[in-house]
Structure formats: C-alpha cells, structure tokens
Amino acid sequence: MNIVNKVTLKWLIMNKTRTIVxxxxxxxxAAMITAVTTLISSAQNYAIKFTIAEEGDWHAVAYDVSSKGIEAISKRDDIKDAAVxxxxxxxxxxGSINEYKPYLYIMELDDKAFKTLPVHLxxxxxxxxxxxxxxSDHISGNGGVQYKIxxxxxxxxxxxxMGDGIVLGQKNTYAVSEDGEVLEKLVVKETRTFTVVGVCKRLSYRLENYFAPGYTILTKLNPQELTDDDDLDIYFKAKNPRKIYDIAxxxxxIGENGLDYNSELLRFMGVSNIDNFNTVLLRLGAILIVLIMVGSIALIYNSFSISVSERKKQFGLLSCAGATSRQIKHSVFFEALAIAVIxxxxxxxxxxxxxxxxxxxxGDLFASMITTNIPVxxxxxxxxxxxVVAALVALITILISAYIPARRAARVSAMDAIRQTTEIKLTGKQVKTSRLTRKIFKIEGDLGMKNMKRNRRRYRSTVISLFISVVLFVSVSAFSMYLRDSVMNVYENQKYDLLYSIDSKSLKDSTISAFxxxxxxxxxKEGALxxxxxxxxxxxxxxVQGAWYEEKVSQGHISEGQDALVHVDLYSVDHDTFTDYVRELGLEExxxxxxxxxxxxxxxxQHFFDQNMQKYRxxxxxxxxxxxxxxxxxxxxDSDGKGNRRRTDIAIAAVADKAPFGIQDYAYKDTVLIIIDTGAEKSLFADIEPEWNGYMCFSSDKPFKAEEDMKKILSDAGLSSTDIYNVAEMLQDNRNLITILSVFSYGFIILISLITIANVFNTISTNVNLRRREFAMLKSVGMTDRSFRRMMNFECIFYGLKALIYGLPVSIFLTYLIYQSVNEGVDMAFYLPTQGILxxxxxxxxxxxxxxxxxxRKIGRENILDALKNENL
Known part of the structure; x- marks a missing residue:
C-alpha cells in the first residue's frame, strides 16, 4: 500500500463520525438494492410455484387434437414436454344433491399429465x-355423495x-329450461367399472369451472387404445418459454377447438403477449431503480464532496511532497473503495x-392466497x-458518487489547496443582503444570510440534499400509492363475504324468513337481499359524453344524430339496505x-378491460x-310493442358514485346501474313482470363459520344449501395481494426515508463542524447564545423553504410521470399524494x-481558543 493510501485510511479513522455516516x-x-433484487427473485420464484400448483406446469394447451396431431406436437424440437x-x-x-351438477366427468391422463396438471392427493x-x-373431494363436499378408497x-x-344433436362439454352448463325441464340427455356409449384408489382436491377452475355440470374423476390413459375419434387435449411446454406464442x-x-395459454405462469416467467402490461412493468421498474440510485448517489456524493473539501490542505501538502494529480484522484477512489469494502x-x-x-x-398472507391448502x-x-447485480449496482453508485469530487481534487493546484483560496471566492456585492432581511430577522438573520452567500458550495449542498429528500419521499409515496391503487382498481374486491343465489321469480316467505x-x-355483520x-x-x-357517443358512431352501432342505446342493470334491494344507502348518501327518504x-x-x-386499448378503463x-x-x-x-317488451318511466332522484352494500360500485362497458327500493317494484312494473335474478349476500368476520350456520338455516327452511358461494375465500388472494403490496410499499418508503435522513444529517452536521472557527469568532466578539440560536433557526427555516420551493414542483412532475406509467395499463384519475407531501x-x-x-450541542462544549485555531473554513 502506497503512502497516499495510508494517509487516506488514517484520515478515515480520524474522522469517525463522517466515515460511519x-x-x-x-x-x-446496498441493502435497498439487494432487497429489491432479492424480493424480485423470491416473489418470482413463489409466484411460479404458486401458479404451477394452481394451474399446472404447462405453457399452452391445444384442444380436441387427433392422435396424429399429438404425435406431431410431441416430436417437435422446440417442445420440452407434452402431456395428453x-x-x-x-x-x-x-344421489347428487346439486341439481345443476348431476354428472361425473371422466378424464384419462397419461404419466406426464399427472405431473403436469394440478392434481393434489x-x-x-x-x-x-x-x-x-x-x-375429487368436491363430490362429497358439494354433491353430497360419499365414496371411499x-x-x-x-x-x-x-x-x-341436446335435442338438436349438439354435443355438450364441461364448459356448457347443465341445460334446464326456466320451467325446470331438462333439455339434454345422456347418450350412453359404454359401461366401465372402476376401483377408487385415491382422493384429490378439486381441480382448478380452468379444468372444472364453477358452472361445470360434472364432477371430475381421473384415471390412467392407455396410449395403445387411442383412436382418431377420441377427444384429446395436449398440454405442452416450450424449451424456450419466450417462443411459446410463435410455437402456438x-x-x-392442429386443434379443432383452438389453443389456450397458461397466461399467469408465462407472465410470472417474464413472458407476456400484452404489450401494455410489459410497458407498465418496465416504466415502473425504471422509475424505482432511478429513485434508489438518485437517493444513494446524493448521500454518498455529498459525503465524498465534504471529505474532499476537508482534505484540500492535505492534498496540497501531498502535492508539494511529489504526489501527482492522478495519485490525488486515486486517493479519493481508494477512499470510496475502502468504504465500499465495508x-x-x-x-x-x-x-x-x-x-x-x-x-x-x-409469509402467512402469501400462504393464505392458496385457498385449496396446496403445500406451496x-x-x-x-x-x-x-x-451480483445488487453488489455491482451499489459499487457503480459509489464510484459515480466519488467521480466528481475526485476530479475536483485533482485539478486544484498545491498552493491553492494549502491556502484554501478556492473554498471562498466572493465580492462585497455577492454577500450583500437586503434591508428587509435585517429589518425582519434582525442582525442574526442578516449574518445567517451572509454566511449562506459566503459559503455557496456548502449552502447549495445542504439545499440539494433537502431537495432530493423531498423529491424522493414524495415520489416514492406516489409510486406506492399508484401501485397499490392500480392493483385495487384491477382486482375485484366485493363488499360481502358470502353469497347465496335464490329463485327470485317471486320472493317466497321462506326465503325472506331465512334471510x-x-x-x-x-x-x-351485514346483509342484503x-x-x-x-x-x-x-x-x-x-x-351523453361526446367521446362515448363518437366511439359508438365510429364502431357502427349508431349513425350520427341517432339516439344511443344504453344498457341498464336495475337492482332492487331490501328496504333496510336501501334506507341505509339513502342515508349514507345524505338524501331525503x-x-x-x-x-x-x-x-x-x-x-x-363503468370499469372494464378494453381489448382495443389493452388497458383497464x-x-x-x-x-x-x-x-x-x-x-x-x-x-x-323489440321496444315497439312486439313480444312482451314494454316501457316504464323511472325518476332519477340522485346520482351517486357508489352502490349500496351487496352491489358493485360499477357496471361493465355501455352499462349503468339504477338502484331502487324493493317496495317500488309494483308501481314501476304494473304492466309487466321482468325476468328477475337474485341473491342474498352477507359480510362476516368469520365467513367459514357463517357458511356452516347458513347451511343449517337454509336446510331448516326447505331451501337448497348447495348454492352458497364463499366469496371471501375466492377473493382472499386479491385482498392479501393488496395487503402485501402495502407492506412492501411502506417498507420501501421507510428505507428511502432512512437514506434521505442520513443524507441530510451528514451534510448539515459536517457543514456545521466546518464552521467551528466562524462560530467561535462570533462568540468571541459578544454574540449571545440567544442570538446564536436565532441565527441558526433562520438558516434552518431558509434551508427548508428553499428545498420545498424547488422540491415540491419537481415531486409533482415525477408524480405525474408515475401516473402516466400506470395509466398505460389502468385508466385512473391523476391525484397527488397529499399525505406524503404534508x-x-x-x-x-x-x-x-x-x-x-x-x-x-457537539461543538458547544468546545473551547473557543481551540476552535479559532481550526483552519477549516
């Protein structure tokens, strides 16, 4: 180690406080960068495992493929695995108690299919x-039929x-007329005998959706018995997942019923065919990395800048002793590397x-996202x-931070460095203050202002540190706010936890009593009928809105000047719920x-995903x-009297931005909601009885216990208990995702806050330490402690106001950029993170x-004479 580096190490040890900061x-x-990279790695790994457990380990599926097509796909060089x-x-x-699910549905799987599809014993x-x-255990839980191994x-x-010869599949619901007449029949082709050897969890929604008419049972496929008439599906994986869309x-x-993708798995693997999704991720990721690096560079740059300022005289002495400019520059980089090594x-x-x-x-929140108790x-x-990425980014951040101070140190001549003539260059005009300052803030404010003008470099470094702190904190708050709100906007989050479908052609007394x-x-806790x-x-x-009307014209739905057709979802809610809703809106009953x-x-x-714009609107x-x-x-x-279609007028007493309990706050595209009291039905529909659908819904702190209690009450009332939907269970993923995002958002804000606090503390404490001689001189000529505190308070207020004047507009601008990034994928209104700004x-x-x-307080204990001997300006 050369002498210059030894001097550098000794300097770091002598200035322990600044070195430690x-x-x-x-x-x-480095911790924040590592946290981001490790979190991405952990989250991606978990998401992939979770999706494989839920949907299966496949990239795409071809439906209704012939045996020759199966062979052709399996032999492709770009296909890794194929399951039939x-x-x-x-x-x-x-004995099935579910009248809408009277069948068993038989699927035959080959060896790879049992591993590829989400089959959980x-x-x-x-x-x-x-x-x-x-x-499936769903047979006993939902169908009420018990089988054992x-x-x-x-x-x-x-x-x-069907009667017209159409063959139905699992995606077709059980065909029953409004009068309860069965419109389909089972055409038997063969009789088969099976032995039950195991029980598994219900298959995923993709394989057996909630309205499928058959409970899925699985058996082993015998490839030797396949014929060209068999209904075969093939699930396959590409060797390179990024080429799956080209392969598909x-x-x-090759398949008569088309292809489908395991979109969630591909998305978590970094493969997505939705351009806007990738655009949002890339923009938000870039903003996140820039915020981290800016905060880090600001902190570390100020530290090295202050260090170089303190070592100017030392550099001059080293230059006189023969040190070259290159060695001086390397000394600063050596200081950076020494700090980086630790x-x-x-x-x-x-x-x-x-x-x-x-x-x-x-972890429990992540685990609870899997509602089927799958061990992931x-x-x-x-x-x-x-x-490696975290360490390299941290090292690059440190070297960037040290580069400018190192160049500045190498350019100063030996005599200027020893005399420190480059630290302060000013004229009387440059430190002149206004009379207004002295009149308002007295002599203490005047002295504080002169000091800031005299030490412009230190003054600017303090303001810049505060400026960056404001920008980072507000921007990170905006980033977290928009990210969390966009997820909440995309994912449905119902107000209720349990839903029960009812036969609502006419509300029976037993239904109302059970409710x-x-x-x-x-x-x-709460319920609605x-x-x-x-x-x-x-x-x-x-x-109507001009943009909406022009869109209908451009799509050819209407001609210019014609009336537009708007769909209406008319909801009738029970009187108590409607009364609570009216009171909540502040309306007169x-x-x-x-x-x-x-x-x-x-x-x-209206809230919907626009296929043309590829974004949520x-x-x-x-x-x-x-x-x-x-x-x-x-x-x-039609509305002209043919058929049983009639017109009825309804007064719009109020317009609201939210619906009552039990109803979503929005409708789909081209649709509005109208909410009425159940008592208004007779007068509104005097001439015609509409085709009603209905449900009762409830919120609960203990949805699983409430579900069991509901089943008992419904059974006692003579009503079916198979139509209960535990919405809380289905929506737990979304709610947990929002909670997890909030946890990481606030954690990120805390880390950024620590960086900015360390930055400001380092800058101000070092600047105050460099002014010890000045403070000692002021005290030696009679400045009292009260006047001294007033001068420092003025400087603090001035620093803060100056930083806010520059920081807040830049923060608002960055907030708008974040909003624009999110708006690429989710249509949202622009708003400021008011809480973060305050x-x-x-x-x-x-x-x-x-x-x-x-x-x-630290320098207050110092002897005035010792401080006057200090040569740091």
Missing amino acids: TIIGVILS VKNSGYALLK TEGRLPENEKEILI GDTLTLDVGDRV DSLQD GIPLGVMSGILGIGVTLYFV SLRLSVSPLSI NDILSLDSV VRYTYCDVKVQKEQ SLFENPASPAGILVDK NTSIFDEHKPETLSLSVGYG ISIACVFLVVFSSMIYSM
Missing part, C-alpha cells in the same frame, strides 16, 4: 391403470346431447436479512445473480316514497347534466432542526 449510507443503499388428456365422457352421479394414491380412478363404481359412460401460432390449425457486504447481508424477516412476517410456501430465494334468520346470526333485471334505455346525443312516481338512484361508472356515459327521468325498456322482443414538509424542518441541534 457514509458507511451507513452505503449499507442502506382424453375426455372420456359423462356418467350420472346417483389428500389420501390414497394415483391410478396405475385404466380400471382405477382418483375422485376401495369402492367399486360401475358407470354408464356417454355424451351429453404455428399450431393454430459497506457493500454489510448492506447485501442487511438487505437479505431485511427481506427474510419481512417475508417471514408476511413462500421462501427467501437468494439467487447468485440477484446478489332475516341469517342476518341475526352473531357471525354475520338483492334482485336484478336487465333493461335498455335510449338517450339523446346531448345527454321522502324522495322515494311516492308510489305514483317511482324513483331510483343512478350509478354512472374507468368511464362514464352521461355528461354533467344527468337525466331526471329515464324510459326503461323491459322484457323480451409529511415531507414536516420532516424537512424536523430533520434540519434535529441535525442542527445535534451538531451545535
């Missing part, structure tokens, strides 16, 4: 031949066929530890690439009590002048005053 900054920077599934048909499930084993079957089943297997395009004609490993370990602890506490758990995944009994349960029907209304061009003029509440909000149809009355067209046929304003002054008080 700089190392802490490097640790925080044969759809063998249906058999009646004797709960007891027993997998079938080993075509005479053994694996049954060892049972023998003899089944008449065939196809579901080349196979478009800070980066500690930072990387801290980042891994921090994410490990965080994932430990949120969240684990810390530390890939070598994530560590009231359920509502009185201790496990139920809802009926809905579909209507249409024609509106004039002047009543008397507006809805006139039977001669039935009135409703309009909700004009939030729109409205009517302009600011909302309609006072709408003429609804109800029933079937917190940043308060924190700026808090951190400045705290840093100043700490520094002043």
Whole structure:
C-alpha cells in the first residue's frame, strides 16, 4: 500500500463520525438494492410455484387434437414436454344433491399429465391403470355423495346431447329450461367399472369451472387404445418459454377447438403477449431503480464532496511532497473503495436479512392466497445473480458518487489547496443582503444570510440534499400509492363475504324468513337481499359524453344524430339496505316514497378491460347534466310493442358514485346501474313482470363459520344449501395481494426515508463542524447564545423553504410521470399524494432542526481558543 493510501485510511479513522455516516449510507443503499433484487427473485420464484400448483406446469394447451396431431406436437424440437388428456365422457352421479351438477366427468391422463396438471392427493394414491380412478373431494363436499378408497363404481359412460344433436362439454352448463325441464340427455356409449384408489382436491377452475355440470374423476390413459375419434387435449411446454406464442401460432390449425395459454405462469416467467402490461412493468421498474440510485448517489456524493473539501490542505501538502494529480484522484477512489469494502457486504447481508424477516412476517398472507391448502410456501430465494447485480449496482453508485469530487481534487493546484483560496471566492456585492432581511430577522438573520452567500458550495449542498429528500419521499409515496391503487382498481374486491343465489321469480316467505334468520346470526355483520333485471334505455346525443357517443358512431352501432342505446342493470334491494344507502348518501327518504312516481338512484361508472386499448378503463356515459327521468325498456322482443317488451318511466332522484352494500360500485362497458327500493317494484312494473335474478349476500368476520350456520338455516327452511358461494375465500388472494403490496410499499418508503435522513444529517452536521472557527469568532466578539440560536433557526427555516420551493414542483412532475406509467395499463384519475407531501414538509424542518441541534450541542462544549485555531473554513 502506497503512502497516499495510508494517509487516506488514517484520515478515515480520524474522522469517525463522517466515515460511519457514509458507511451507513452505503449499507442502506446496498441493502435497498439487494432487497429489491432479492424480493424480485423470491416473489418470482413463489409466484411460479404458486401458479404451477394452481394451474399446472404447462405453457399452452391445444384442444380436441387427433392422435396424429399429438404425435406431431410431441416430436417437435422446440417442445420440452407434452402431456395428453382424453375426455372420456359423462356418467350420472346417483344421489347428487346439486341439481345443476348431476354428472361425473371422466378424464384419462397419461404419466406426464399427472405431473403436469394440478392434481393434489389428500389420501390414497394415483391410478396405475385404466380400471382405477382418483375422485375429487368436491363430490362429497358439494354433491353430497360419499365414496371411499376401495369402492367399486360401475358407470354408464356417454355424451351429453341436446335435442338438436349438439354435443355438450364441461364448459356448457347443465341445460334446464326456466320451467325446470331438462333439455339434454345422456347418450350412453359404454359401461366401465372402476376401483377408487385415491382422493384429490378439486381441480382448478380452468379444468372444472364453477358452472361445470360434472364432477371430475381421473384415471390412467392407455396410449395403445387411442383412436382418431377420441377427444384429446395436449398440454405442452416450450424449451424456450419466450417462443411459446410463435410455437402456438404455428399450431393454430392442429386443434379443432383452438389453443389456450397458461397466461399467469408465462407472465410470472417474464413472458407476456400484452404489450401494455410489459410497458407498465418496465416504466415502473425504471422509475424505482432511478429513485434508489438518485437517493444513494446524493448521500454518498455529498459525503465524498465534504471529505474532499476537508482534505484540500492535505492534498496540497501531498502535492508539494511529489504526489501527482492522478495519485490525488486515486486517493479519493481508494477512499470510496475502502468504504465500499465495508459497506457493500454489510448492506447485501442487511438487505437479505431485511427481506427474510419481512417475508417471514408476511409469509402467512402469501400462504393464505392458496385457498385449496396446496403445500406451496413462500421462501427467501437468494439467487447468485440477484446478489451480483445488487453488489455491482451499489459499487457503480459509489464510484459515480466519488467521480466528481475526485476530479475536483485533482485539478486544484498545491498552493491553492494549502491556502484554501478556492473554498471562498466572493465580492462585497455577492454577500450583500437586503434591508428587509435585517429589518425582519434582525442582525442574526442578516449574518445567517451572509454566511449562506459566503459559503455557496456548502449552502447549495445542504439545499440539494433537502431537495432530493423531498423529491424522493414524495415520489416514492406516489409510486406506492399508484401501485397499490392500480392493483385495487384491477382486482375485484366485493363488499360481502358470502353469497347465496335464490329463485327470485317471486320472493317466497321462506326465503325472506331465512334471510332475516341469517342476518341475526352473531357471525354475520351485514346483509342484503338483492334482485336484478336487465333493461335498455335510449338517450339523446346531448345527454351523453361526446367521446362515448363518437366511439359508438365510429364502431357502427349508431349513425350520427341517432339516439344511443344504453344498457341498464336495475337492482332492487331490501328496504333496510336501501334506507341505509339513502342515508349514507345524505338524501331525503321522502324522495322515494311516492308510489305514483317511482324513483331510483343512478350509478354512472363503468370499469372494464378494453381489448382495443389493452388497458383497464374507468368511464362514464352521461355528461354533467344527468337525466331526471329515464324510459326503461323491459322484457323480451323489440321496444315497439312486439313480444312482451314494454316501457316504464323511472325518476332519477340522485346520482351517486357508489352502490349500496351487496352491489358493485360499477357496471361493465355501455352499462349503468339504477338502484331502487324493493317496495317500488309494483308501481314501476304494473304492466309487466321482468325476468328477475337474485341473491342474498352477507359480510362476516368469520365467513367459514357463517357458511356452516347458513347451511343449517337454509336446510331448516326447505331451501337448497348447495348454492352458497364463499366469496371471501375466492377473493382472499386479491385482498392479501393488496395487503402485501402495502407492506412492501411502506417498507420501501421507510428505507428511502432512512437514506434521505442520513443524507441530510451528514451534510448539515459536517457543514456545521466546518464552521467551528466562524462560530467561535462570533462568540468571541459578544454574540449571545440567544442570538446564536436565532441565527441558526433562520438558516434552518431558509434551508427548508428553499428545498420545498424547488422540491415540491419537481415531486409533482415525477408524480405525474408515475401516473402516466400506470395509466398505460389502468385508466385512473391523476391525484397527488397529499399525505406524503404534508409529511415531507414536516420532516424537512424536523430533520434540519434535529441535525442542527445535534451538531451545535457537539461543538458547544468546545473551547473557543481551540476552535479559532481550526483552519477549516
């Protein structure tokens, strides 16, 4: 080690406080970068495992493929694995209590299919031949039919066929007319005998959706018995997942019912065919990395800049002793590397530890996202690439931070460095202050202003540190806010936890009685009895948004000047729910009590994924002048009187931006909601009875207990208990995802805050330390402690206000850029992170005053004569 580097190390040891603060900054920077890379690695690894457990380990599927097509796909060089599934048909499930699911559906899987598809055993084993079957626990839980391992089943297997000869599959619901007449029949093709050898969890929604008419049972496929008439599906994986869409395009004609993708798995693997999705991720990721690096560079740059300022005289002496400019520059880089050697490993370990602890506490939330009890758990995944990337980015950040100070140190001549003439260059005009400053802030304010003008470099470094702190904090708050809100916007988050479908052609007394009994349960917090029907209304061009109307014209739905057709989802809710809703909106109940003029509440909000724009949109149809009355067209046929279609007028008493409990706050494209009291139905539909659908829904802190209580009440009332949907279970993934995003968002804000606080503290404390001689001189000529505090308070306020004047507009601009990035994928309104802005304003002054008080107390104990001997300006 040469003498210059030895001097550098000695300097770092002598200035322990600044060195420690700089190392802490490097640790925080490396920790945050490591946390991001490790979190991405862990989350991606978990998401892939989770999706494989839920949907299966395949990239694409071709439906209804011939045996020759199966062979052609399996032999392709770009296909890694291919699994074959044969759809063998249906058999009646004797004793099923679910009238809409009366069948068993037989699927035959080859060896690879059992590994590829999400088959999860709960007891027993997998079938080993075509005479053994694996049954689903859904058969007993939903169908009420009990089978056990060892049972023998003899089944008449065939196809579901409609009267016109159309063959139905699992994606076709059980065909029953409105009068309860069965419109399909089972055409038996063969009789098969099976032995039950195992029980598994219900298959995924993709394989057996909620409205499928058959409970899936699995057996072993015998490849030797395949024929060209068999209904075969092939699930395959590409060797290079990024080429799966090209491979699928080349196979478009191989399956009669098309192809589908395991979109979630491909998306988590970094493969997506939705351009806007990738654009949003790339833009938000770029903004996140820039925010981290800017905060880190600002902190570390200020540390090296201050270090170079302190070492100017030392550099001059080294130059006189023969050190070259290159050696001086290398001295600064050596200082950076010495700090990096300590800070980066500690930072990387801290980042891994921090994410490990965080994932430990949120692991239960991740695990609970899998509602089928599939054993996939969240684990810390530390890939070598994530560590290397974090260390390299941290090292590059440190070297960038040290580059400018190193160049500046190398350019100063030896004599200027020894005399320190480059530190302060000014004229009387440059330090001149206004009379207003002295009049308002007295001599203390005047002295503070002169000091800032005299030490412009230090003054600017302090303001820049505060400026960056404000920008980072507000921007990160905006980033977290928009990310969390965009997820909440995309994913449905129902207000209720349990839903029960009812036969609502006419509300039976038993249904109303059961509803009231359920509502009185201790496990139920709130409930609503809802009926809905579909209507249409024609509106004039002047009543609707111009953009919406022009879109309908451009799509060819109407001609210019014609009335536009708007769909209406008309909801009738029970009286108590409607009354609570009216009160919540601050409306008078008397507006809805006139039977001669039935009135409703309009909700004009649409939320949907626009296939053309490839983004989620939030729109409205009517302009600011909302309609006072709408003429609804109800029933079937045309609106001119043919068929049973009739018109009825409804008054719009109010327009709201939210719906009552039990109803979503938005409708789909080209649709509005109208909410009425159940008591208004008779006067509104005096001439015609609409085709009603209905449900009752409830919120609960204990949805699973409430579900069991509901089943008992419904059974006692003579009602079916198979139509209960545990919405809380289905939506738990979305709710947990939002919670997890909030946890990581606030964690990210805390880390950024620590970096900015360390930055400001380092800058202010060092600047105050460099002014010891100045403070000692002021005290020696009679400045009192009270005047001294007033001068420092003025400087603190000035620093804070100057930083906010520059920082807030830049923060708002960056917030708008973040909004534009999110708006590429989700249609959202622009809004500011008001809470983050207020917190940043308060924190700026808090951190400045705290840093100043700490520094002043530290030098307050110093002897005036010793301070006057200090040669640092």
